[in-house]
Amino acid sequence: MSDLTGPAPVPALGGAAFDGYVRIAEAPQGAMFTLRGDLSSAALKTAATKLAAVDMPEQGRVALNGERALAWMSPDELLLLAPWAEHASVVAQLDAALDDPALNWVDVSQARARFAISGPDGLVREVAAKLAPVDFSPSAFTPGSFRRSRIGQVAGAFWCPGPGRIEVVCFRSVAEYVFTLLRDAARPGSEVRLYA
Amino acid sequence: MLLLDCPCCGVRGEETEFHCGGEAHITREGPASDDAAFEHYMFERVNPRGVHFERWRHVAGCGKWFHAARDTVTLEIWGTYPAQTTRPPEEVLETIRAARPGFKWRDIA
Numbered sequence: 001m002s003d004l005t006g007p008a009p010v011p012a013l014g015g016a017a018f019d020g021y022v023r024i025a026e027a028p029q030g031a032m033f034t035l036r037g038d039l040s041s042a043a044l045k046t047a048a049t050k051l052a053a054v055d056m057p058e059q060g061r062v063a064l065n066g067e068r069a070l071a072w073m074s075p076d077e078l079l080l081l082a083p084w085a086e087h088a089s090v091v092a093q094l095d096a097a098l099d100d101p102a103l104n105w106v107d108v109s110q111a112r113a114r115f116a117i118s119g120p121d122g123l124v125r126e127v128a129a130k131l132a133p134v135d136f137s138p139s140a141f142t143p144g145s146f147r148r149s150r151i152g153q154v155a156g157a158f159w160c161p162g163p164g165r166i167e168v169v170c171f172r173s174v175a176e177y178v179f180t181l182l183r184d185a186a187r188p189g190s191e192v193r194l195y196a
Numbered sequence: 197m198l199l200l201d202c203p204c205c206g207v208r209g210e211e212t213e214f215h216c217g218g219e220a221h222i223t224r225e226g227p228a229s230d231d232a233a234f235e236h237y238m239f240e241r242v243n244p245r246g247v248h249f250e251r252w253r254h255v256a257g258c259g260k261w262f263h264a265a266r267d268t269v270t271l272e273i274w275g276t277y278p279a280q281t282t283r284p285p286e287e288v289l290e291t292i293r294a295a296r297p298g299f300k301w302r303d304i305a
Contacts, residue, residue, distance in 0.1 A: 148256065
């Protein structure tokens with residue numbers, strides 16, 4: 001269990017960043033958990049909403065609270081985000097709260113990479129729209145929207161914490177590929193002004 | 197390009213987000229079945245020009261399987277519906293009957 005005894009984990013690309021016509025930045029290492037089970041079950045709902053200190057997100061939405069977030073991933077899956085400093089305490093609380101074998105959780109903190117696209121709202125949406133077959137228009141992808149899709153050739157998810165910012169999560173093994181795609185999409189001179 | 201509405205997560209996605217799982221509503225014959233029935237289940241698939249019922253999976257999204265009724269020529273989608281059924285819902289069939297009068301797909305018409 002080197003992840004418990006070894007040095008603190010680092011983000012996949014060491015916090016890489018690129019300033020193009022929007023800024024692409026890898027997020028610092030956070031804690032991330034996948035929760036699976038019946039989303040109407042009180043035990044799962046209570047544990048998830050308590051740990052993120054938010055209300056239960058609706059279908060296709062994410063409930064945000066600073067560095068904490070709870071996202072609706074599928075009809076039986078939630079994604080819980082927390083600061084790394086709370087990792088051990090969240091693990092302990094999930095372990096204690098989800099003792100029903102039909103409710104599962106797994107620590108995916110070190111299995112994922114996270115990026116933030118920030119800048120002028122229209123351009124941020126445009127960079128995301130270059131890479132995924134998703135409607136990122138301000139009327140469709142509103143703050144609090146959460147959308148799983150593909151980024152180029154790999155699976156990923158997008159959410160919108162507020163105007164001028166879109167966050168991306170993907171598997172850590174493809175972090176470099178996704179960062180390269182985002183960097184290329186944000187290259188100065190490649191503005192499309194789709195949502196300008 | 198197909199635009200599919202995933203009935204599991206409510207997302208309207210484009211076909212590269214999905215993966216087709218072949219013909220829908222196949223009765224899976226078990227060891228107790230006779231050879232003809234098993235052969236029919238194992239090998240015989242329709243490849244219609246027109247109305248078709250298929251299984252699809254929202255691979256890059258919620259990961260769930262569902263059914264889609266579509267036209268293989270015009271790429272129209274008549275409807276998507278949950279995987280937990282052995283027959284298309286009546287409202288999807290009504291839509292198809294209105295657009296393609298007299299259509300027949302296996303024993304569904």
